[in-house]
Amino acid sequence: MTTAPALRPPATSSGAATGATGADLLAAYRAGPDRALLATPTRTLLAEGVHRTVEDPAEAGRLLAAARPGGDGSGGGDRGGRNGNGDGDGDGESGGQRLLVGAIPFAPGAPARLFVPERVRRAGPVAPTTPAPPATDLAGEGRWRSRPVPEPEGYRAAVAEAVRRLAGDSPLEKVVLARTLELTAPGGSDLAAMAARLVQRDPHGYTFAVPAGGAATLIGASPELLVSRRGSRVVSNPLAGSAARSTDPVEDRLRAEALLDSPKDLAEHAFVVDAVRAALAPFCTGLTAPERPTLLRTAAMWHLSSTVTGTLREPATSALELALALHPTPAVCGTPTAQARAAIGELEPFDRGLYTGVVGWGDASGDGEWVVTLRCAEADGDLLRLFAGAGVVAASDPDLELAETAAKFRTFLHAVGLADAR
Numbered sequence: 505m506t507t508a509p510a511l512r513p514p515a516t517s518s519g520a521a522t523g524a525t526g527a528d529l530l531a532a533y534r535a536g537p538d539r540a541l542l543a544t545p546t547r548t549l550l551a552e553g554v555h556r557t558v559e560d561p562a563e564a565g566r567l568l569a570a571a572r573p574g575g576d577g578s579g580g581g582d583r584g585g586r587n588g589n590g591d592g593d594g595d596g597e598s599g600g601q602r603l604l605v606g607a608i609p610f611a612p613g614a615p616a617r618l619f620v621p622e623r624v625r626r627a628g629p630v631a632p633t634t635p636a637p638p639a640t641d642l643a644g645e646g647r648w649r650s651r652p653v654p655e656p657e658g659y660r661a662a663v664a665e666a667v668r669r670l671a672g673d674s675p676l677e678k679v680v681l682a683r684t685l686e687l688t689a690p691g692g693s694d695l696a697a698m699a700a701r702l703v704q705r706d707p708h709g710y711t712f713a714v715p716a717g718g719a720a721t722l723i724g725a726s727p728e729l730l731v732s733r734r735g736s737r738v739v740s741n742p743l744a745g746s747a748a749r750s751t752d753p754v755e756d757r758l759r760a761e762a763l764l765d766s767p768k769d770l771a772e773h774a775f776v777v778d779a780v781r782a783a784l785a786p787f788c789t790g791l792t793a794p795e796r797p798t799l800l801r802t803a804a805m806w807h808l809s810s811t812v813t814g815t816l817r818e819p820a821t822s823a824l825e826l827a828l829a830l831h832p833t834p835a836v837c838g839t840p841t842a843q844a845r846a847a848i849g850e851l852e853p854f855d856r857g858l859y860t861g862v863v864g865w866g867d868a869s870g871d872g873e874w875v876v877t878l879r880c881a882e883a884d885g886d887l888l889r890l891f892a893g894a895g896v897v898a899a900s901d902p903d904l905e906l907a908e909t910a911a912k913f914r915t916f917l918h919a920v921g922l923a924d925a926r
């Protein structure tokens with residue numbers, strides 16, 4: 505057990521309420537190793553200054569527990585809020601200094617990029633009407649060079665190999681295979697402007713821009729809530745099963761309806777819901793999940809979506825503990841987890857880093873919102889490395905999974921002001 509220094513940073517860092525809006529905090533964000541922005545459907549958090557960094561997520565959990573009022577987990581009340589995820593908490597520089605923000609990687613044992621900020625400014629969600637910078641400022645004419653890793657042919661071959669394994673004797677039932685797209689722009693990229701465009705395009709998503717080690721920043725807009733905990737109320741929103749949006753409204757609706765009826769996608773989805781229920785069961789009573797998924801829409805994608813809710817058995821269980829118990833779900837790894845992880849290690853020719861990990865915040869009362877790290881890029885100097893993956897099951901078609909990952913890249917490409925990539 506760590507004898508943790510209190511999470512509370514120096515007393516000088518606390519401040520009076522500022523009345524800032526979500527849009528103000530978004531506008532105030534500047535990328536850097538000591539800044540983090542989280543803009544969720546219910547709140548905006550801008551964290552500045554590093555009180556301490558935490559590389560071990562388990563240690564982060566202990567730190568939060570030690571900083572809990574009375575150390576007994578009694579700090580959280582059930583205050584409800586939209587979707588049970590909270591209500592934005594009002595605004596201002598807050599008594600929420602005892603907060604942890606950042607990202608946890610996909611691979612166990614790789615360093616987490618979590619930190620306790622010196623200052624946290626909070627506001628409600630960014631209004632959907634908040635103007636974003638024009639795409640042309642970011643894209644410029646021919647400014648970006650792109651390189652897929654692996655090449656599309658390599659990704660197709662990996663999916664085909666996974667399908668062969670899924671059809672064979674292996675216990676593997678689902679594996680999520682990803683690819684990357686490296687974009688380079690001389691002079692680097694304006695990450696604050698990209699964050700603004702991500703929020704504006706997907707105001708119901710979870711936009712994040714957090715330090716990723718060294719001078720790198722992890723930036724993206726995830727549609728998938730891994731878990732939120734507010735008082736005793738626990739919510740998870742697993743997604744799996746996807747279709748690209750169409751600009752033609754009739755075609756768009758047809759794709760959505762086909763997704764809802766697709767046996768392949770329903771199977772892919774069921775693995776995730778079952779795993780989420782199983783992981784939450786030891787911690788929750790009254791777990792509920794719908795019989796059938798519904799549709800969730802982002803600007804670029806349709807997804808099959810299920811909202812799983814429950815009530816904590818032990819009030820001391822934090823959102824972070826729940827996130828660590830859930831991660832990695834079959835939405836990003838596969839089923840069974842160990843075999844899927846091994847297949848990913850063999851079939852993906854790159855390190856996922858923070859992609860398909862967990863990103864978000866947790867506070868000393870145990871409340872928090874942790875989302876699955878998707879639809880994102882790692883930005884470092886001139887390089888932006890985008891990531892996208894797709895769940896592969898026995899009925900998967902390599903061409904369709906390639907097209908699905910291309911569609912998933914669009915979330916970020918549009919934030920940069922670029923058109924599609926193959």
Ligand SMILES: C=C(O[C@H]1C=CC=C(C(=O)O)[C@@H]1O)C(=O)O
Pocket residue numbers: 680682728743744745746807834835836878879891892893894895912
């Ligand atoms: C792995 C990704 O998406 C996951 C989340 C939602 C739907 C998914 C799917 O339909 O395959 C993936 O499981 C990604 O966006 O990179």
